[in-house]
C-alpha cells in the first residue's frame with residue numbers, strides 16, 4: 407500500500423515541508439513527524455523524545471570534570487585516578503592480567519557464576535512455580551517458604567552460606583541459585599495463573615488431554631512471564647555476585663576491585679566498576695533482544 | 708424426558724444454582740429443556756445475565772448442572788470433548804501459534820497424519836478466505852479474520868456440535884454481516900448442529916432455524932420460534948430477507964419482548 411491514489415479527482419495534500427533531518431531527530435533536537443503534529447505535549451509521555459543531545463552533554467561534562475579535577479590536582483589520585491593512570495593501568499591489565507589471572511578471566515568467572523546460578527534457579531524454580539500454579543497441595547506446601555524468602559535480600563544469606571559451605575565455588579553458586587530460585591518460582595507461578603480460561607477451555611474442546619493442555623497452552627502462555635523472570639534473575643544475580651565476591655573470592659570482578667582497594671590501586675577499582683556497569687547493561691540488552699526474538703507474541707494475547 | 712435414546716443434542720431439565728462465596732446464591736438456570744436434532748441451528752437470545760453463557764458452558768461440559776443433564780447422541784455430557792467444538796467471542800486463539808498451527812490444533816492433538824491435516828487446513832483456509840494468511844501470526848490479523856480462524860479451528864476438528872458464544876459480537880456491522888453469510892454457508896455445507904448465542908436479534912432471526920428467547924431471574928426459556936429465514940438465506944440475498952415484512956415483524960416482536968424484560972430488570976434495580 408502507498409498513499410498515492412489512482413483516482414485523478416483526489417488531490418493529495420502535499421507532504422509537510424521542512425522535515426527535520428534524521429540526525430536532528432536522532433539527537434532529540436526535533437520531534438518525530440507524529441509528535442510534531444500534536445498540540446498537547448506536556449503530560450503526554452510519548453511526546454517526550456530521547457533528548458540524546460543532552461545525554462552527550464552529560465557524558466562530556468562528566469569526562470571533562472574528571473580530566474580537569476585530576477590534572478589540576480583537585481582530587482588526590484588515591485581517591486580518583488587520572489585518565490592517564492586508568493589508561494596505562496588498563497593496558498597493563500589487558501597485558502598481564504590481575505594477580506596472575508587474565509582480566510577477561512575475572513570477568514568470565516563472574517559471568518559464569520551468574521549463568522550457573524540462574525540456570526539452576528530456573529531448572530528448579532520453573533517446575534516448582536508450575537506445580538504451585540496448578541495444584542493446591544503444591545501451593546500449600548511451598549507457599550510459606552516462598553512468601554518468607556521473597557523479601558529477604560540474597561546478600562543477607564551470605565553469612566549462613568559461608569558457615570555451611572565455606573567460601574568455595576559451590577557456596578557462591580548456591581547463593582546465586584537461591585537468589586534466582588524464588589524469582590523464578592514466582593514468575594512461573596504467575597505465568598501459569600495468568601492463563602485465560604477461554605484458551606484452556608478451547609484446547610479441551612479441541613480434544614486435548616491434560617498433559618497436552620499443559621504442554622501446548624499453559625507452558626507457551628507462561629513463557630513471557632518466565633522470560634521476564636530470567637531477565638530479573640540475571641540482573642539480581644549480577645548484583646549479588648559482585649557483592650559476594652567482595653566478601654570472599656580469589657577471582658571475579660568483585661574480588662578484583664576489593665583486592666585492588668587493599669593495595670590502594672584506585673585505578674583498578676574504577677576500571678572494575680566500569681566493567682561491572684557495562685556487563686550489567688549488556689546482559690539486560692541481550693536478554694531484551696532474545697526476548698523479542700523468542701517471544702514475539704508477548705503482550706499480544 | 709430422557710435423552711438416553713435420542714439422536715442429537717438433548718438438554719434435559721437443567722437447573723443451575725451458583726453458590727456465592729459470601730453466602731447467598733444465584734439461580735442462573737431453571738428447568739431448561741431443549742431437543743435439537745442433528746443438523747439444526749438454534750439461536751439463543753435474551754437480556755444480559757439471563758444465563759445464556761451458563762447454558763453454553765453446561766452443554767460444552769465446562770460446568771456440571773445442579774440438576775438435570777445434557778446428552779449428545781444418547782451419551783451424557785460429563786466434560787469437554789472434541790465432539791462439541793466451541794467458538795468464543797474473542798481472545799481464545801493461541802497467539803504463540805500461526806494461523807495454520809491454530810487451525811490444525813485439534814488434529815495434531817489427536818495425532819492425525821500430518822499430510823492429511825495439512826490438506827484439511829489448506830481447504831479450510833480457502834473456505835474462510837484466508838488462503839494467503841496461513842503463515843501469519845494470529846495477532847497480526849484483524850478481529851474479523853481472527854474469528855474466521857476460530858471458526859476454521861473448530862471445523863478442522865469435525866465436531867458434531869458447534870457452540871458459539873457471541874462469536875461475531877466484537878465485529879463491526881459490515882464484517883458481521885459478511886460473517887453471518889459465512890456461518891450460514893458452513894452450516895449448510897457441513898450439516899453441523901449449531902447453538903449460537905447472540906445479542907443481535909437480527910442475527911438470531913437470520914441464522915436460526917430455531918430460536919429461543921430466554922428470560923432472567925431465574926434464567927429460563929421464555930419463548931420458542933421456528934423460523935424460515937435461514938433456509939431462505941441459502942438462495943436469496945441477505946438484504947432482501949432482512950428487509951422483508953415478515954422478518955421485520957418478527958424482529959420488532961422479539962425486540963419489544965426483550966426490551967420489556969430489560970425494563971423489568973432495571974425497575975428491580977431502582978428499588
Ligand SMILES: Nc1ncnc2c1ncn2[C@@H]1O[C@H](COP(=O)(O)OP(=O)(O)OP(=O)(O)O)[C@@H](O)[C@H]1O
Pocket residue numbers: 725726727733734735753754755756757758759760761762926
Ligand atoms: N461463576 C459464577 N458464579 C456466580 N454467579 C455466576 C457465575 N457465572 C454466572 N453467574 C451468574 O449467573 C447469571 C447468568 O450469567 P451468564 O453469564 O450465563 O449470563 P449471560 O446470559 O451470558 O449474560 P451476557 O448476555 O451478559 O453474556 C448471572 O446473574 C451471573 O451473575
Ligand SMILES: [Mg+2]
Pocket residue numbers: 759760761
Ligand atoms: Mg454471556
